Amino acid sequence: MNNTTVRFATSSQWLHWIMAVLILLMLFVGVIMVTSMTNYYWLFGLHRSVGTLVLFLALLRLANRLWFPPPKLPSEMPRWERRVAALSEYSMYALMIVMPLVGWGMLSAARYPIVIFGSISLPFILPHDLKWYSVLHASHTVLAYVFFAMVLAHFGAVMLHTIVYRDGLLFRMLSLPVRGVGPLKAIDLKADSAILENDPSQKVNHV
Numbered sequence: 001m002n003n004t005t006v007r008f009a010t011s012s013q014w015l016h017w018i019m020a021v022l023i024l025l026m027l028f029v030g031v032i033m034v035t036s037m038t039n040y041y042w043l044f045g046l047h048r049s050v051g052t053l054v055l056f057l058a059l060l061r062l063a064n065r066l067w068f069p070p071p072k073l074p075s076e077m078p079r080w081e082r083r084v085a086a087l088s089e090y091s092m093y094a095l096m097i098v099m100p101l102v103g104w105g106m107l108s109a110a111r112y113p114i115v116i117f118g119s120i121s122l123p124f125i126l127p128h129d130l131k132w133y134s135v136l137h138a139s140h141t142v143l144a145y146v147f148f149a150m151v152l153a154h155f156g157a158v159m160l161h162t163i164v165y166r167d168g169l170l171f172r173m174l175s176l177p178v179r180g181v182g183p184l185k186a187i188d189l190k191a192d193s194a195i196l197e198n199d200p201s202q203k204v205n206h207v
């Protein structure tokens with residue numbers, strides 16, 4: 001079978017996988033840090049630095065997504081599922097931006113020095129107010145668990161499509177050859193001429 005597919009732009013793929021690693025690291029470092037007596041300070045330093053990097057990359061990724069719109073989901077996918085997928089993507093974008101801002105805001109409200117990468121001092125973004133600190137601290141914790149649940153659901157959905165439905169969904173986000181992955185139903189030949197026009201390298205031949 002010789003087939004043609006549309007994938008996410010190369011820049012979208014790089015941003016997706018780099019950020020997936022960083023966000024998972026943030027979630028685990030966050031939980032380990034708050035329960036660690038001996039490694040708290042260096043883990044907290046890492047958490048602030050990587051968290052701020054996540055904020056920067058999330059803004060870059062938002063601009064990238066506007067520049068390279070994502071390929072349309074396969075037309076065989078039920079409409080409700082496409083809506084849920086879109087909603088979960090928007091929510092994850094919101095969390096990638098809101099989580100670091102809430103962390104930054106919480107430390108600002110506590111007047112805790114926000115030093116990242118060992119020497120860069122970030123400005124305070126909120127007035128000194130301990131009530132705000134405690135509200136933002138609780139929000140940061142709740143949002144972290146919501147984020148974790150969303151990432152798990154996202155991973156589960158992609159795996160369900162790729163392994164059970166065998167529609168090749170995973171390979172829309174990977175520049176790997178896709179021999180033997182099944183019928184690749186996810187590939188919508190008419191989808192997204194926009195991506196192909198902007199990034200012709202995303203046109204791939206399958207055997």
Ligand code: HEM
Pocket residue numbers: 023026027028029030031034047048050051052054095096099100101102103104106107114140141144145147
């Ligand atoms: C994507 C970005 C981020 C994620 C996923 C994340 C995740 C987490 C998690 C899972 C916790 C532990 C929550 C708990 O069990 O109570 C935590 C705590 C915390 N995070 Fe973040 N965080 C992010 C960004 C940031 C940033 C940018 C800052 C500050 C500049 C920050 C400051 C804090 C603080 C102050 C705590 C509480 C520490 C403590 O109670 O001793 N976070 N974060």
Ligand code: HEM
Pocket residue numbers: 012016019020021023024065070073089090092093151154155158159169170171172173
């Ligand atoms: C912290 C972890 C993750 C986050 C925050 C995340 C977030 C996202 C977002 C926002 C999108 C929409 C496309 C974009 O604008 O980039 C997306 C797409 C995608 N993600 Fe993730 N992701 C994560 C982890 C993973 C993992 C572990 C997998 C592996 C199964 C995965 C596989 C995919 C695939 C295949 C798509 C494309 C879906 C489609 O074809 O529409 N993601 N992800």
